Amino acid sequence: MRKKSKLSDVKMFVVSAPSGAGKTTLCQKLSEIVPNLKHSISYTTRPPRKREINNIHYTFVSKKKFKAMIQRGEFVEWAVVHGNLYGTSKRRLEELAKNGCDIVLDIDTSGAAQIRSKFKDAVYIFILPPSLEVLRERLRGRMTESDEEIKRRINRAKEEIADYRNYNYVIINNEFKKALRELESIIIAERLRTDKRR
Numbered sequence: 001m002r003k004k005s006k007l008s009d010v011k012m013f014v015v016s017a018p019s020g021a022g023k024t025t026l027c028q029k030l031s032e033i034v035p036n037l038k039h040s041i042s043y044t045t046r047p048p049r050k051r052e053i054n055n056i057h058y059t060f061v062s063k064k065k066f067k068a069m070i071q072r073g074e075f076v077e078w079a080v081v082h083g084n085l086y087g088t089s090k091r092r093l094e095e096l097a098k099n100g101c102d103i104v105l106d107i108d109t110s111g112a113a114q115i116r117s118k119f120k121d122a123v124y125i126f127i128l129p130p131s132l133e134v135l136r137e138r139l140r141g142r143m144t145e146s147d148e149e150i151k152r153r154i155n156r157a158k159e160e161i162a163d164y165r166n167y168n169y170v171i172i173n174n175e176f177k178k179a180l181r182e183l184e185s186i187i188i189a190e191r192l193r194t195d196k197r198r
């Protein structure tokens with residue numbers, strides 16, 4: 001176990017991707033295979049999907065509670081995504097850092113922009129689907145969103161993809177195992193940097 005750390009001592013990996021690009025599964029798998037790397041569990045007002053567990057996939061809260069948390073300044077970033085509120089808790093990040101863990105944030109591009117203005121040394125990774133057609137098929141295949149919602153997510157994806165140049169790395173998720181290996185390689189290489197970017 002590494003020495004206890006402050007938030008500024010650990011590495012933060014910010015991963016963004018359009019919904020359906022496979023980012024959530026990649027990030028979960030990543031924190032299982034890389035030691036001392038933890039996924040920060042976000043708060044959201046979105047209702048849980050089938051098989052989603054409170055405090056594992058997200059902490060599901062009411063709009064009222066979320067807004068109170070905004071008022072109290074409890075989020076390092078928050079955003080409205082597909083009509084729901086999502087946010088990263090400062091306290092949760094500090095707890096992960098205290099345990100000496102580097103942190104993966106699976107957040108949208110506007111959340112990433114907020115992190116960029118606060119944490120200069122974070123590493124930014126963008127995950128692209130092979131094409132918009134594949135993205136549409138994946139969203140249909142998981143059968144968790146209505147046609148209307150899929151349309152909304154595809155439109156949002158087009159906006160998000162336009163932002164990929166603001167990221168340090170880009171991974172095309174054509175094949176899960178390859179994308180995971182690439183993601184892991186980025187973490188390993190960033191940890192080996194001499195300048196540590198801090």
Ligand code: 5GP
Pocket residue numbers: 016017018019042043046077078079081082086087088106107108110111112
């Ligand atoms: P989903 O509802 O499909 O799980 O996530 C929708 C989008 O919200 C994804 O792009 C995901 O990265 C983003 N998201 C999840 N948690 C957060 C968060 O804490 N902050 C921000 N800004 N976006 C988040």
